[in-house]
Amino acid sequence: MSEDRGNTLFPVFFKLEEMKLLIVGGGYVGEEKLGAVLKNSPRTQIKMVATWFSEAVQDIVKDYPNITLVEKAFEPSDLEGMNLVIIGIDDPEASSQIQAACRAQNVLVNVADKPALCDFYLGSVVKKGDLKIAISTNGKSPTLSKRMREMLTDVIPEKIDDILDQMAKVRDKLKGDFDYKIKKLDEITKDWKG
Numbered sequence: 705m706s707e708d709r710g711n712t713l714f715p716v717f718f719k720l721e722e723m724k725l726l727i728v729g730g731g732y733v734g735e736e737k738l739g740a741v742l743k744n745s746p747r748t749q750i751k752m753v754a755t756w757f758s759e760a761v762q763d764i765v766k767d768y769p770n771i772t773l774v775e776k777a778f779e780p781s782d783l784e785g786m787n788l789v790i791i792g793i794d795d796p797e798a799s800s801q802i803q804a805a806c807r808a809q810n811v812l813v814n815v816a817d818k819p820a821l822c823d824f825y826l827g828s829v830v831k832k833g834d835l836k837i838a839i840s841t842n843g844k845s846p847t848l849s850k851r852m853r854e855m856l857t858d859v860i861p862e863k864i865d866d867i868l869d870q871m872a873k874v875r876d877k878l879k880g881d882f883d884y885k886i887k888k889l890d891e892i893t894k895d896w897k898g
């Protein structure tokens with residue numbers, strides 16, 4: 705009997721701006737994934753390697769001195785110093801080879817649109833000030849992820865960021881041991897439903 709274990713992906717929030725990211729591919733998918741990264745972590749050190757870059761990608765990078773474009777085919781030495789890699793190229797065989805090179809060097813890799821080859825997936829991201837919610841459907845439906853993002857963006861009030869600021873102030877001021885702080889913070893927020 706098979707066991708349905710649901711979504712076993714483990715969500716984390718990377719300090720990407722303190723890391724080095726390689727994006728392989730500078731066409732449509734490269735642009736999409738670059739956009740997803742920049743929306744969240746615009747100061748990330750990004751190297752993009754591709755045999756050609758679309759005009760759209762070239763336009764975007766003009767505003768970002770932290771992005772380097774290298775126009776050539778991928779070579780394993782491109783992985784040096786990289787923490788994460790996103791591959792979005794139109795050559796499945798080369799894609800698999802690059803993914804294998806990442807695995808061999810223990811660099812985490814996402815092969816856009818190829819779940820079986822990914823160490824991690826990108827999620828849909830709801831962002832209201834400092835609040836961030838990442839959504840995954842376990843790869844079942846990126847479209848539903850997108851719709852959930854739109855729905856949550858609509859229902860979460862804009863004032864959430866002011867509330868977060870207030871909570872941070874209270875939290876900083878609270879004296880006492882850990883248990884006391886938790887009790888106080890739980891009390892303050894017990895009726896808050898948005």
Ligand SMILES: C[C@@]1(CC(=O)O)C2=NC(=C\c3[nH]c(c(CCC(=O)O)c3CC(=O)O)Cc3[nH]c(c(CC(=O)O)c3CCC(=O)O)/C=C3\N/C(=C\2)[C@@H](CCC(=O)O)[C@]3(C)CC(=O)O)/[C@H]1CCC(=O)O
Binds near residue numbers: 818819841849
């Ligand atoms: C969330 C988001 C983040 C981002 O990429 O930034 C994201 N895909 C987005 C959109 C989107 N992608 C696709 C469509 C077309 C409609 C459709 O196919 O459904 C749309 C919808 C659209 O664009 O409207 C095509 C697609 N995507 C994957 C496959 C392969 C497959 O399923 O086998 C195919 C078929 C390719 C083909 O046909 O060749 C796979 C993945 N896409 C993921 C993430 C990961 C799972 C996320 C999850 O668990 O939900 C995963 C597993 C790996 C990864 O790529 O990281 C972003 C929404 C951002 C937003 O707007 O909020």
Ligand SMILES: NC(=O)c1ccc[n+]([C@@H]2O[C@H](COP(=O)([O-])OP(=O)(O)OC[C@H]3O[C@@H](n4cnc5c(N)ncnc54)[C@H](O)[C@@H]3O)[C@@H](O)[C@H]2O)c1
Binds near residue numbers: 728729754755792798
């Ligand atoms: N375009 C879409 O809407 C879409 C949707 C889903 C899936 N896909 C798939 O995603 C993949 C990429 O699609 P795309 O639309 O970005 O393609 P694209 O043709 O726009 O861009 C391909 C990019 O890959 C680069 N490239 C190819 N081989 C390379 C190598 N060895 N080293 C470095 N760079 C290399 C090219 O220079 C180019 O920048 C394809 O497999 C495609 O089927 C595309």
